[in-house]
Structure formats: C-alpha cells, structure tokens
Amino acid sequence: MNYPLYVAIIMLTALIGGNICMKARLPSVTGFIVVGLLLGPSFTNLINSEIIRSMSFVNDLAMGILAISLGAELHWPTLKRYSKDLPPLVTGEIALTILMVSSLSYLLGLNLQ
Structure with a gap:
C-alpha cells in the first residue's frame, strides 16, 4: 500500500473541504468531518478500514488537529x-x-x- 499517497489524498481533500466550509461561513472542522465521511468506508470506501487501522499514527495526528481547530472556533x-x-x-x-x-x-x- 502506498501510505504517502493516502495521506496526501486525505490532507488535500480535507484542506479543500475546510476551505469550502469557511467560504460558506461554516467552521472548517465541518469540512474535515464531511471529507472523512466521504472518503471512508461508510461512503466511497476510497480509504477502507484496513488502511485506517494500519495508519493509526495519522488518526492520532488528525484528532489533535481536529481538537485544536475546534478550540480555535470558540x-x-x-x-x-x-x-x-x-x-x-x-x-x-x-x-x-x-x-x-x-x-x-x-x-x-x-x-x-
């Protein structure tokens, strides 16, 4: 599996989703969550559950970024x-x-x- 490619796809689409939400006057976190749902096993399965499990370090990093983003919205x-x-x-x-x-x-x- 090409993990750097998956990380790049996740980061790029999250950035795009966050920017779209900011232009719509919504918190960027909303875009991050929507992109995660769309890419994940619940919808398109582009990033399947096996990939998600094997990239737990990215999940931990993403949760940290998400928490910081939510705090910045307060x-x-x-x-x-x-x-x-x-x-x-x-x-x-x-x-x-x-x-x-x-x-x-x-x-x-x-x-x-």
Whole structure:
C-alpha cells in the first residue's frame, strides 16, 4: 500500500473541504468531518478500514488537529457572557443525545454493548 499517497489524498481533500466550509461561513472542522465521511468506508470506501487501522499514527495526528481547530472556533467573550446558561444547556443536550441514541438503537434492535 502506498501510505504517502493516502495521506496526501486525505490532507488535500480535507484542506479543500475546510476551505469550502469557511467560504460558506461554516467552521472548517465541518469540512474535515464531511471529507472523512466521504472518503471512508461508510461512503466511497476510497480509504477502507484496513488502511485506517494500519495508519493509526495519522488518526492520532488528525484528532489533535481536529481538537485544536475546534478550540480555535470558540469565542471566549461569548462563552463568558453565557457561562450561567451553558451548564443546563450542555446537560440537556447530553441527556437528549443519550435518550435519542438509546431509543433509536432499541427500535432498530441494535445492541449497545
């Protein structure tokens, strides 16, 4: 397998996806995630699960870049202004996510273990 080629494809398409999202006034992280989904085994399978497993160092690097990008999107003065409202909102969002995923998994007969 030609790993440098796969890394180049991933990086180039992520850069393009990030730029497209920025022009659409969306966070560049959105483009990174969409490109990852499109290239991965869920859609086009251009980067299959065997390649993903064998390139775990790239996955670790990508997660670091993703975390830094997400942190860069935060606007601290806005967060401070809404700091009293955030804990109940975050708690509610987490609870709703768990409820929705559990319900959908139950309805589809999926095992969550």
